Every structure is written in C-alpha cells, then in structure tokens.
Amino acid sequence: MRAMLRAMGEISITAGLILMLFCAYLLWGTGAYTQSRQLLLQRELQARERGHLERIELGKAVALLRIPRLGRDYEYAVVEGVDAEHLKSGPGHYPDSAMPGQIGNFVVSGHRTTYAAPFNEIDDLERDDEIVVEAREARYTYRVTSQDIVEPDEIDVLAPVPGKPDIRPIRAFITLSTCHPEYSAAQRLIVYGVLKTTEPRKE
Numbered sequence: 001m002r003a004m005l006r007a008m009g010e011i012s013i014t015a016g017l018i019l020m021l022f023c024a025y026l027l028w029g030t031g032a033y034t035q036s037r038q039l040l041l042q043r044e045l046q047a048r049e050r051g052h053l054e055r056i057e058l059g060k061a062v063a064l065l066r067i068p069r070l071g072r073d074y075e076y077a078v079v080e081g082v083d084a085e086h087l088k089s090g091p092g093h094y095p096d097s098a099m100p101g102q103i104g105n106f107v108v109s110g111h112r113t114t115y116a117a118p119f120n121e122i123d124d125l126e127r128d129d130e131i132v133v134e135a136r137e138a139r140y141t142y143r144v145t146s147q148d149i150v151e152p153d154e155i156d157v158l159a160p161v162p163g164k165p166d167i168r169p170i171r172a173f174i175t176l177s178t179c180h181p182e183y184s185a186a187q188r189l190i191v192y193g194v195l196k197t198t199e200p201r202k203e
Contacts, residue, residue: 030088034116037089041077048136056080062093063100064134065108065118069125076118078133082109091118091176094158098172100135101198104160105173112178112189119178122191123147131174131193138200142174142193149180150188157190171195 041061048061056062058081065076082092091110098104110119125131131142150157159165162175172195180189 030114031116034088034090034118038077038116041079041089042075045077045134045136058095059086059089062135065091066132066134067122067125067129068132069129070121076110078108087111088115090116097158097175098160098169100133101138101140101172101195103172104169105158105162105175106133107158107175107177109177112180113183119176119189120182122176122178123189125191130196131176131191133174136201138198140172140195141197141199142172143196144191144193146192148190148192150190152185152188154188157188157192162190162192 042064044061045064060080062078062080065078067074076090078091078093079086079089080093080095082094086092087109091108093099094107094109097107100106110122111117112120125144125147127144127146129144131144133140133142148157156163156165157175157177159167160169160173161167162173174193174195176191176193178189179185180187
C-alpha cells in the first residue's frame with residue numbers, strides 16, 4: 001500500500017509539472033510565436049506600396065492598430081481573417097466587414113489570453129478613448145462609444161451598423177471583439193467606436 005501511494009504521489013507530481021509547462025507554453029510560448037509573426041506583418045505594411053484601397057488576401061496585413069489608453073507601446077498589425085490560424089498572428093479583420101475608414105463596420109477580433117493576448121485589456125477602454133488605425137492611404141482615429149457583453153451567437157454586433165442589421169450605414173464604425181471572461185469563451189466582450197478623424201497620408 002505504501003509503495004502504491006508513493007507511486008501515485010510521483011505520478012501526480014509529474015502530471016502537475018506537465019500541466020504547469022503546458023500552461024507556461026500557452027501564456028508565453030504562444031506569445032513568442034505571435035511576436036515573430038507581428039514583425040513580419042509590420043514589415044509587410046512598411047514595404048507595401050501606397051495605392052488604391054483594395055481587398056487584401058487572407059493572412060496578409062491590413063493595417064496597424066494603436067490604442068493609446070493601453071500604453072505608448074501598444075501596436076499590432078491587423079491580419080486579414082479571423083480563423084484560428086489567422087488569430088495566432090494577431091488581431092484579425094472580419095473579411096466581410098468594412099475596411100478601415102470605410103462607411104460601415106470595421107470589425108476586429110483578437111485573443112484575450114494566449115498568442116500575445118492583444119485584446120486582454122480592452123475592457124479598460126472608456127468612452128471617448130481613441131482607437132487609431134494606420135492604413136496605407138490614411139490614419140483613421142475612432143472614438144470609443146460603449147462596451148457590451150454578448151452571447152457568442154449574437155452576430156448583430158458584426159452588422160454594418162452594430163446591433164442594427166436592418167439599417168443602412170451612413171457612418172464609419174469600429175467594433176473590437178474578444179472572449180469573456182478571461183480564460184473562457186462563454187461570452188464575447190465588445191467595444192464599439194465611431195470614426196472621429198481622417199488624416200490622409202502625404203504622397
């Protein structure tokens with residue numbers, strides 16, 4: 001019996017260590033992967049020739065996202081697509097939603113806990129905080145209007161006018177989406193904003 005208890009104890013310790021290593025990988029290992037992908041995406045944005053706005057291929061960089069409230073160093077390249085593979089690279093743009101600055105809803109989803117957790121602190125955003133989107137043709141500054149927590153199947157938040165799928169948009173909106181609460185996908189945390197200013201890039 002004593003030998004059996006000792007063996008069970010050793011197995012439990014080993015299992016605990018494996019679990020700790022796995023958690024460490026989820027929190028830090030996945031972040032390292034995202035950081036490497038971000039370097040490539042940001043270089044892609046810098047190297048891309050300026051031109052007319054066009055539909056961007058899945059997996060390619062769309063624009064640079066900055067949120068001053070979340071720190072001076074907060075900067076992420078937004079990737080086109082919201083599949084699991086796309087979101088490993090950073091925040092992802094819903095392909096069927098508006099592009100930056102366009103009339104309609106520019107919808108961006110991001111991880112809250114793993115893969116660098118780009119949207120971990122978006123619940124700190126307050127009304128009138130700025131969300132800056134640097135695209136090829138202009139810098140778009142959105143103003144936060146509100147937050148909400150919704151069920152995963154409430155897709156009206158992705159509509160051209162968030163929450164109002166039957167209304168035709170006449171303004172440019174932004175919607176940030178992430179899982180809620182932390183370490184769970186039970187609900188979605190949503191941050192809404194409207195376009196405040198547009199600063200065209202100089203040729």
